[in-house]
Amino acid sequence: MHEKKLLQRLQDPKGLIGLLILFFFIMMAFLAPMLTPYSPSDASSQPLLVPDGEHPLGTDDVGRDIFTNLLYGSRTSLIVAFSVSFGVLVIGTLAGVFSGYVGGNPDRIMMRSVDIFLMVPDLPLILILAAYLRPSIWNIVFILTIMGWPVGARITRAQTRTLRVSGHVDFARVSGAKDWYVIRKHIVPDLYPIMITSFVMQSIRAILSESGLAFLGLGDPSYPSWGTMIKYAIGYPLVFFTDAWMWWLLPAGICITLLVLGFVFVGQALEGDK
Amino acid sequence: MNGKELVRITDVTKVFKKTGFFRGSSSVLALDNISLSVKKGEILGIIGESGSGKTTLAKLILGLLKPTSGSISFADVRNHEHESRKPAVQVIFQDPYDSLSHMMTIGEIVAEPCFIKYGRSYVPEKVRQALESVGLIPVDEYLHKYPHTLSGGQRQRVAIARAIVTQPDMIIADEPISMLDCSIGVDILNLILEMNEKSGITFLFITHDIAAATYICNNIAVMKAGKIVEYGPKKQIISQCSHEYTDSLLASARGEVIKNY
Numbered sequence: 001m002h003e004k005k006l007l008q009r010l011q012d013p014k015g016l017i018g019l020l021i022l023f024f025f026i027m028m029a030f031l032a033p034m035l036t037p038y039s040p041s042d043a044s045s046q047p048l049l050v051p052d053g054e055h056p057l058g059t060d061d062v063g064r065d066i067f068t069n070l071l072y073g074s075r076t077s078l079i080v081a082f083s084v085s086f087g088v089l090v091i092g093t094l095a096g097v098f099s100g101y102v103g104g105n106p107d108r109i110m111m112r113s114v115d116i117f118l119m120v121p122d123l124p125l126i127l128i129l130a131a132y133l134r135p136s137i138w139n140i141v142f143i144l145t146i147m148g149w150p151v152g153a154r155i156t157r158a159q160t161r162t163l164r165v166s167g168h169v170d171f172a173r174v175s176g177a178k179d180w181y182v183i184r185k186h187i188v189p190d191l192y193p194i195m196i197t198s199f200v201m202q203s204i205r206a207i208l209s210e211s212g213l214a215f216l217g218l219g220d221p222s223y224p225s226w227g228t229m230i231k232y233a234i235g236y237p238l239v240f241f242t243d244a245w246m247w248w249l250l251p252a253g254i255c256i257t258l259l260v261l262g263f264v265f266v267g268q269a270l271e272g273d274k
Numbered sequence: 275m276n277g278k279e280l281v282r283i284t285d286v287t288k289v290f291k292k293t294g295f296f297r298g299s300s301s302v303l304a305l306d307n308i309s310l311s312v313k314k315g316e317i318l319g320i321i322g323e324s325g326s327g328k329t330t331l332a333k334l335i336l337g338l339l340k341p342t343s344g345s346i347s348f349a350d351v352r353n354h355e356h357e358s359r360k361p362a363v364q365v366i367f368q369d370p371y372d373s374l375s376h377m378m379t380i381g382e383i384v385a386e387p388c389f390i391k392y393g394r395s396y397v398p399e400k401v402r403q404a405l406e407s408v409g410l411i412p413v414d415e416y417l418h419k420y421p422h423t424l425s426g427g428q429r430q431r432v433a434i435a436r437a438i439v440t441q442p443d444m445i446i447a448d449e450p451i452s453m454l455d456c457s458i459g460v461d462i463l464n465l466i467l468e469m470n471e472k473s474g475i476t477f478l479f480i481t482h483d484i485a486a487a488t489y490i491c492n493n494i495a496v497m498k499a500g501k502i503v504e505y506g507p508k509k510q511i512i513s514q515c516s517h518e519y520t521d522s523l524l525a526s527a528r529g530e531v532i533k534n535y
Contacts, residue, residue, distance in 0.1 A: 167373025168383075174336050174365050175387040175440070185386075189377045 015269025021262030025074045025255075032071040040064065040072040040224040048244065057247040060229075061236050070251050072224040077207050077259060080141055084206035085199045087145035092152020093195060097187060099153065100160025101179070111157070117150040126209060130218040137220040140213060144206050152198050156191055163187050193270070200267035204260050211256050226252040279349055280361060280444060280476050281312040281335060286344035288330055304330040306500040307344070312444070314349075317470055317477040319491030319508075321484055321523065327500040328480045329368075332446045335478070336365055351443050361443035368449040370429035374421040380405070381417035384436045391440055404439040408432075408465060427458035434462070438469060444476040445469075451486060463490050484523045488512060496520045 009015060028035075038045075042064060049059040057066040099110040126143050133139040163169060169186050177185075213219050214227025221228075233239050233249040288305040305327045312318050322328045333339040335346060350358035364387070367373040374383055384404055388396035405413045408431040421429055430450060437445050447466060451459035467490050469475050481487050487494055487508075494511045496504040496519065503517045515521055 167367040167369060168375040170336075170338055171365060171367065171373060171436070172386065172390065173338060174363070175390045177390045181390065186375055186377075190375075 009272055010266070010269050012269055014265045018262045018265025018267075018269060021258055022266065025078060025259050025262065028071055029075040029078050032068075032075060035071055036065065036068040038065040038068040040069050041222075042068075050243075051247050057251060058244070060232060060248060066229070066248055066251070069224045069229055070226070070255060073226040073229065073252065073255065074259070076137065076220075076223040076225045077210060077256070080137065080144070080210040081203040081206045081259075081263075083141045084144040084148060085202035087141065088148040088152045088202045089195055089199055091145065091149040092198070093156050093188075093191065095149065095153040096156025096158075097160050097183060097191070100157035101164055101183060101187065103161070103164075107157075110153075114150040114153050117147070118154070120147075122147050126213065127216070127218065130213050135218060135220050137223050140210055140218075140220070141206075144209055148202050148205065152202070155194055155198060159191055159194055160187055163190055196270055197267060200263050200270065204263045204267075207256065207260055207263070226256050278313045279311045280314045280351070281349070282347050283308060283310045283331075283335070284345050284347070285309055286331075286334060286341045286346060288327070288334060288339065289342045303500055305334070305341075308500075308502055310495060310502060310505070312476060312478060313493075314351075315470070315474050315476055316492040317466070317479055317490050319479045319481060319487035319494040320497060321481055321487050321494060322497030323482060325499075326497045328482075328497055329448055331497075332365070332448045332478065332480055335446060336363060362440060363444045363446065364437040364440065364442040366430070366433050366437050366445060366447040366450045369453055370426055370433055371453075373433055374429055376421055379418050379420055380410075380424075380432055383421070383432060384439055387436055387440045400439055404435040405432075407438065407469075408435045409461075410435065426454050427461065430454060430458075430462055431465070434465060434469075438473070438475070441473070442475065444478065446478045446480070448480045449482070450479075452482065459486070460489075466490060483527075484520075485527045496523070 010019060043062045045055065045059045045063045045065060047059055047061050047063040049055050051058045055065050055067065057070065059065055060069075095110060095114075099107045126147060129143045130140060133143075163186065169182055172182050172186060210219070211225065211227035211230075214225040215231045217231060219225050219228050229252040230249060233245065233252070236244075236248075239245045239249060286305055286308045287303070290302045290304055292300050292302075308327075308331065320328050320331065330339065334341050348360050348363075351361045378386070381401060385396065385398070385401045388400060401417075402413045405411075405416060410416045410428065410431055416424075416428075416432075421432065424432065434450075450466070451462050454462065463486060466477055466479070470477055470490075477490075479487065479491055488511075491508055493506065494504075494508055495502050496511070496515075496517065498517075498519045504511060504515060504520050511520060512524065515524060
């Protein structure tokens, strides 16, 4: 019933706009090689070209095509967003359901360690780890997942605990159901709405964190990223004295904003906000 | 245990302990040395106020809780092939809004006990029969509905249908009518009586409503503060009760049902 309800909720204008934006960026990521003849690291063009037919958004200061970088940047953002939110979802749900269902001492130990994770300030730790680990996109995914799962675990645990003592779970147990059956049939289906919402939330967090890290120079240099583009654009001294910011700086910023907006709209539609 | 008994509860005590890290521990005595036996085919009423341990007793019999001390033993029942087995116990909970999973259709909910017991090879016809026997007719109209589209009385009928679908020997009804309107409550009581008469299912009927208990029960046990203060056939409890708590219960209900007896 909830799945149906969730899909129905997505059908209001906000959800549709959000889905449309997400679909747009996913297509952009998939079709990038077909939409542009250049590779994102190809620095063979003239530097600082003004937009024309060959370079729809011009080139940057080392002669890379900005449009190409923008297209491939969506891949990086989406890969990070989906891997982090998927990782948080799996680890958080497993930990939360286990902790809430078993209860007692395992639950206490688990929740205290979650508390410790929640206590650690996110951003400084991400910065430090990103600086010390090799600058790779999978390290960023790893760090964001490690910092994100306790939130997921907390939420699913709370829901699991209320479900565990509800009448339909008791009834299934009286009928002879094993723990695994109860979890699969009575607890996890009830967690779908929470899981989807936390998936959206974690995606937003991952996109913003990845761009932020890339902007600070802690990103993966082999993956073109919107954050890196903004960093280079701002780092170029003359960007605001010419019109270059309009096609160099602005598109990357707009892309980040739009993608996050798409996720926010989907999230709000799923929560039933009008 | 003689041949007539189905469940015997001997000296059962249940203590709920609460251990805190810093505050030390406190404990609540929910059941205090209770002995009771349920006879085959009867409807045994358990009456008591809130917090008197009725539901705890039900959960102990269902195996959802373990007794702190004492024992609960089940008599073997014989089926038609003359093999003896342990009796199957099912339950109807108080709150029909909490006890049905809102993610499942009525058909899935009623089929669930069969599914758990027999796997995928259960007989779908039994689900239809169960729904028919609780008066949810036409069955096809209900099979694919979700619980939130039903009224409280209909939900409680679904809860009864899924309790009887595996043909249990005993059903524990834990305040099945306390959250329903009076008129619907009487329908449910009649349904329980009918199940008892037709299928010979033993009922343990837990309630705080002595009028409802006198309407359907053969024997009545009165509980107060974790103890059984009075036990006997219905007529004896009504006409010559010995405990002041029973007296006060009767006094509050007098004028409605009692004048029939």
